[in-house]
Amino acid sequence: MSDRLWGGRFSKKPSEIMKLFNASISYDKRLAHDDIDQSIAHVKMLSKCKIISDADKEKIIDGLMQIADEIRSGKFSFSVDDEDIHMNIERRLIELKGDAAKKVHTARSRNDQVATDFRLFAKKASIEVIKNIIGLQKAIVRLAESNLSLMMPGFTHLQHAQPILVSHWLMAYFEMLTRDAEQFFGSLKLADSSPLGACALAGTSFPIDRNYTQRTLGFAASSGNSIDAVSDRDFAISFLYASAVCSMHLSRLSEELILFSTSEFGFVRLSEEYSTGSSIMPQKRNPDALELIRGKTGRLYGNLVSLLVVMKALPLAYDKDMQEDKERFFDSFDTIHDLLQVMSGVVSSLSFDKQTFNLSLKKGFITATDLADYLAKKGIPFRQAHKITGEIVKYLESSGRDFETVSIAELKKFSDAIDDDIKDYLLPENSINSRNSYGGTSSEQVGFQIKKAAETIKEEEQRLKLPFLNYKRSPKPAVDAIVERSGKILLIKRKYEPYGWALPGGFIEYGESAEKAVARELKEETGLDAIGIKQFHVYSSPQRDERVHTISIVFVVETSGDAAADDDASELKWFLEDDLPHLAFDHKKILNDYRLTNKL
Secondary structure, X not given: OOOOOOOOOOXXXXXXXXXXXXXXXXXXXXXXXXXXXXXXXXXXXXXXXXOXXXXXXXXXXXXXXXXXXXXXXXXXXXXXHHOOHHXXXXXXXXXXXXXXXXXXXXXXXXXXXXXXXXXXXXXXXXXXXXXXXXXXXXXXXXXXXXXXXXXXXXEEOOEEEEEEEHXXXXXXXXXXHHHHHHHHHHHHHHHOEEOOOOOOOOOOOOOOOHHHHHHHOOOOEEOOOHHHHHHOOHHHHHHHHHHHHHHHHHHHHHHHHHHHOOOOOOOEEOOHHHXXXXXXXXXXXXXXXHHHHHHHHHHHHHHHHHHHHHHOOOOOOOXXXXXXXXXXXXXXXXXXXXXXXXXXXXXXXXXXOHHHHHHHOOOOOOOHHHHHHHHHHOOOOHHHHHHHHHHHHHHHXXXXXXXXXXXXXXXXXXXXXXXXXXXXXOOHHXXXXXXXXXXXXXXXXXXXXXXXXXXXXXHHHHHHHOOOXXXXXXXXXXXXEEOEEOOEEEEEEEOOOOOEEEOOEEEOOOOOOHHHHHHHHHHHHHOOEEEEEEEEEEEEOOOOOOXXXXXXXXXXXXXXXXXXXXXXXXXXXXXXXXXXXXXXXXXXXXXXXXXXXXXX
16 A cells, blocks of 8 residues: 555555655745745634634644654655655654644545645745835835936947937836836735645635635735635746746846947946856957846846647646746745846946046037937928938048037038027937826936935835735725723734734625624634623724725624634733733724723
8 A cells, every 4th residue: 555645545655756656845945935834824714714723733733743842953854755745744743742633634635735835835936026126126216316428329120329318328227127026916916826825726625714814914805716626736837927027028128238338339338246257258248147147138038938838728627737937936936036136236336437437428520310300390391301411421431530520500401490509409318308108218317216216215115015915906994892891901912914012803705694703813812701891983094004994893892701812813811901012003093092982
């Protein structure tokens, strides 16, 4: 008989090559702590729903916490014999806690287990990448601010086109990164749905509470279809796509910096910290950091295409092909994380050569468009003005001259509309500041772009403060309970973010009345039974709570029974009105209003 945890119907063990071929522990061990967090939430739910005993729950959680410590300390032994991280942890749990541990997989399949672990990891990965994007955005803004008046040639077809501000060129990459951040916020949102409880594909006959595990694990919702829950990898594809696009932007910046750092351009100087030398040519300083960014972009493209190809013809629901998702994901996460950090270092240590920029601005008739615009403003149709300007450029090119050396008399031969003021139009600084249209390269517009960038960064950071709850979702209504006995108010100390003392309460679940919700939440968190429920007030404001339940119906609840902390509460205590601790959310205001109402 097979000794696999799934091997009851097998009489033979897998062959050695099959054992190695089938195993994923070499890479999915990165999901270890997500798997433990998920299992803790799962067994709490099983206990809450009376599917397993409280005693078994405590044994399992104790064992899982011990395993977490073993993994953190490097003492845990990962075995290919148990295939994946889920089986490795469950095997060790059984070794530690015996028969109680064998109940951990009740009402759960490896299909919804891995999908949940993967989503938990994907959410954290998206958050980490967004933080790195913000770091690079800040470096770009600092460099743009410190070079606000520096001019350079702008290019099309890699040829001199029009003069621009260096800061304007830099802020173009800021805009790209802003879109990249939005893509990762999108992939984060796609991952923010809990598959746990979908089991193999059809759900379960056990009376589970999916909303409980969803809330405990910090998901915004539970997946609405059990088949889709275990077979969906859109969130991973979204992350790989966002990584590929972001790397493309970094590669473009790398290419420009590589070109601009060459002797032929000489615009920028890369720091020695992000350059390397040649093994044979002692004078060389090579832009290897940027070349590696450019090269690794293809790797990220490959990961995206690889997973798309894996998923393109899979029948529902779970298929083993999907084991290929995590290596691609982990590699893309590690790669884009490194690319962003290296580019932040490159940008932060970059320096510009003002003299070379100024010399370059004298080449290529870079203000020719300004001459054509000048003629158009004098009433000449633009196409005719374009033709006249082209003839002037051709005339000057034939004698190796430029706009600086041509006289007004010579220019008048091409058009009587040209006057003495033309010279001002042909100065690069005037050309730049004339382009004052929204998003243009004038000092005023670039200054506005930089100011707007600071606001964008602030908004991105705000969205990351409570990353699972800030995706412009509709707010979920909640309830809070004011429980008073002998002049004391009952408060709970929250186990999970955001931490702190608060009134008992929580979300109103689908199909549930507010009164039923407050009674349920009170019972779950404090063990108290509600024997009288009276509505006190409704608090509704986007600022009232950092979480999604910006609307709360507050009740005054009479109770019976003995209070004991459970569920979201790590501790509870009765407080005198004049001796309240620091309260989370707007609960201090709620209690002040309650006190004032009682006095009136």
